[in-house]
Amino acid sequence: MSTSQLFRRRQSAHDGIRRKTVRWIASPLESSSKTSGEYALSSGVDHKPAEETDNQSISDRSSLSDDELPHFRHDHESSKIELFYDLFLVANLTSFTTDHEIINGQSLRNYVGFFAIVWFTWLETSLFDVRFAADSVFTRICKAIAFAAMTGIAACGANYNTGDVSEHLRTFRSLSIILMCSRLALAIQYIVVLLYVRKYPRTRVPLLSTIATLFLSAMAFLGTFFAFNLNDESTEPDRSTSHSGGPPVYISHYIIVCVEAIGVITISCIWRSISFKKTHLVERIGLLTLIIMGEGIIGITRSISKVLQNSVNTSGSVFGITISAVLLLYFVWILYFDQIDHDRFGTIRQQVWAILHFPLHTALILVSEGNATLILWKVIMRYLLEAVRVESVATHDMANSTNDEVVEYLQEKLETFTHHFKHETLYRLGVENFVNDSLSDIRQISANDSSGRDEYIGEIRDSMFDLVFAAFGIEVDEGDATWEPQLGIFWTVLYYYYIAAGVFAVLLAVLYWFGKTKKSREEWVSIVLRLVVGIGLCTTTAALLLSDTPSTSGFILSAWTVTVIMLAYFVIIILDNLLDAYANHNSARRRSSYVDTNRRARDEQVALAKATKADVTAQGESIKLRLLEASAVEQADRQTTEDPQSSRSFSTQDASKSNAVLPKTE
Known part of the structure; x- marks a missing residue:
């Protein structure tokens, strides 16, 4: 076989068909040549809108009268480019969570603030995409700007620290410019939409208002750029505040993104011509919820990896708390998606429902992070308690023992303690050399110098603390590797974990109310159930703060810290299903009663008709008989009168004939 025959191009039915080229700019309106509901694949993106005509320009787009509303083409599912944009949000969350662990109130505020900036930036882009996005070169360029903005925000996230703004002024100034550029790009996209629908008077005011809102927010971000003054870098450390001594400048970022989102949502609520009716906004918000749940799963696996990489022996309680954490996220998925009913969303309710997801997602991401952190701290607290017990025995129970006896006890316990960790970790931290030196120093101490011996024992305990924290990646300051400061980290995690879990349940109740019109009695009970559980979980935090009993301490150090929340959510799911079963049973019983009533009514009508027919027949026979008589x-x-002689015989014969002719009646 020759080379030409081998690579010969075969003829096929698809010869001459090429991929459709992407237009330079595309209209957000439906094509007038196609009916609504008729869709075709757009080129390069997994949209399913009506295919627009190739030779249609902006000036020829509107053929309807000025009194009619434009028909925007809406996708029924997220496009591939929207899903690709979601990946940048995932990257932001993952990188920021890795670089900024929540260890105190300041880091918690820092985390929530950065999440607000990322979330509202994603929301503004999605609010445009679900209503007006159409595949074109212009749209892809704008998407590239959105990708660059998300990448820039992620880069700023590495040094985003609201607790020390003076050291990272360039980061905050760069963030202001990035946010400004992203809003200007969105404003330009809205301007293009306005050009296409300029012949529809009802869309001019809302689109112009949206453009003005985005432009004003962009200028506000530009103002924050100058508010973070680089000339002050070498002066006072507290340069995060404004020159007038007011609140910190970075807070303006949070205010701007919130006001901007509320403004855009309010405009779409007032002017229904650009509302989110028949869009896939609910699906977009649901996908973002899944992404945040996925971030929680990543956190769980990260904690398990740290435990398995640095620890040799793991107790059954660690596996128990891990299973509870996974089940908790699964129950969150059930609670959230089972209560969404697409057919019962109102136009305005849907938009309020969407923006309420910011506090919901904030609570969800804190629950997810608390899940992962408590798995790690379960192991850490186990080792810290063991170190404290060793110190307590060596210091108090063996106060009258000789130095050699104390050293022998410490050697035995330290050998057992170090066996919990891998040799690579011990070698990397140099724990063995430090412990051996401390034990040698204890032997050389005078027998009467109990305070000196206790000091060395305390140093050994501190080295055990150092080993635990360093092995599991907990950052500690030099000289602060003691029980109290690190316990503060654990308490911080525990507090925000329970508060976030309670707030999440309360917000589920609020979203349940917004997401369903004409609620039944059972649905009202479900709403109240979520409120009760949410308030109960928040109250648990207050109980932990006020209570200082052995039972409380035992609960805090056990795997029940995660299991309690998991069981609380499980109770909601069980009761929800019981309420649904009860409602369905009542509905079926009402339908059965209705069918039985209708059947009885029909039977009565048939019987009445038959009885009426029988009465008419009997009356007819009676009349006929009387006529014959x-x-x-x-x-x-x-x-x-004619023949009296024969009247008697005729009467007899006539009577017999009449008896023969007339029918028998009962």
Whole structure:
């Protein structure tokens, strides 16, 4: 076989068909040549809108009268480019969570603030995409700007620290410019939409208002750029505040993104011509919820990896708390998606429902992070308690023992303690050399110098603390590797974990109310159930703060810290299903009663009709009988008058004939 034959191009039915080229700019309106509901694949993106005509320009787009509203083409599912944009949000969350662990109130505020900037930036882009996005070169360029903005925000996130703004002024100034550029790009996209629908008067005011809102927010971000003054870098450390001594400048970022989002949502609520009706906004918000749940799963696996990489032996309680954490996220998925009913969303309710997801997602991401952190701290607290017990025995129980006896005890316990960790970790931290030196120093101490011996024992305990924290990646300051400061980290995690879990349940109740119109009695009970559980979980935090009993301490150090929330959510799911079963049973019973009533009514109507027919027949027969009798009497009277002799015989014969002719009646 020759080379030309081997690579010969075969003819096929698809010869001459090429991929459709992407237009430079595309209209957000439906094509006038196609009916609504008829869709075709757009080129390069997994949209399913009506295919627009190739030779249609902006000036020829509107053929309807000025009194009619434009028909925007809406996708029924997220496009591939929207899903690709979501990946940048995932990257932001993952990188920021890795670089900024929540260890105190300041880091918690820092985390929530950065999440607000990322979330509202994603929301503004999605609010445009679900209503007006159409595949074109211009749209892809704008998407590239959105990708660059998300990448820039992620880069700023590495040094985003609201607790020390003076050291990262360039980061905050760069963030201001990035946010400004992203809003200007969105404003330009809205301007293009306005050009296409300029012949529809009802869309001019809302689109112009949206453009003005985005432009004003962009200028506000530009103002924050100058508010972070680089000339002050070498002066006072507290340069995060404004020159007038007011609140910190970075807070303006949070205010701007919130006001901007509320403004855009309010405009779409007032002017229904650009509302989110028949869009896939609910699906977009649901996908973002899944992404945040996925971030929680990543956190769980990260914690498990740290435990398995640095620890040799793991207790059953660690596996128990891990299973509870996974089940908790699964129950969150059930609670959230089972209560969404697409057919019962109102136009305005849908938009309020969407923006309420910011506090919901904030609570969800804190629950997810608390899940992962408590798995790690379960192991850490186990080792810290063991170190404290070793110190307590060596210091108090063996106070009258000799130095050699104390050293022998410490050697035995330290050998057992170090066996919990891998040799690579011990070698990397140099724990063995430090412990051996401390034990040698204890031997050389005078027998009467109990305070000196206790000091060395305390140093050994501190080295055990150092080993635990360093092995599991917990950052500690030099000289602060003691029980109290690190316990503060654990308490911080525990507090925000329970508060976030309670707030999440309360917000589920609020979203349940917004997401369903004409609620049944059972649905109201479900709303109240979520409120009760949410308030109960928040109250648990207050109980942990006020209570200082052995039972409380035992609960805090056990795997029940995660299991309690998991069981609380599980109770909601069980009761929800019981309420649904009860409602369905009542509905079926009402339908059955209705069918039985209708059947009885039909039977009664049929019986009445039959009875009426029988009565009519009987009345007819009676009339007929009376007529025949009257006729016979009349004929007999005539014959009697004509022939009295034969009247008696005629009457007898006529009576017999009449008895033979007339039917028998009962």
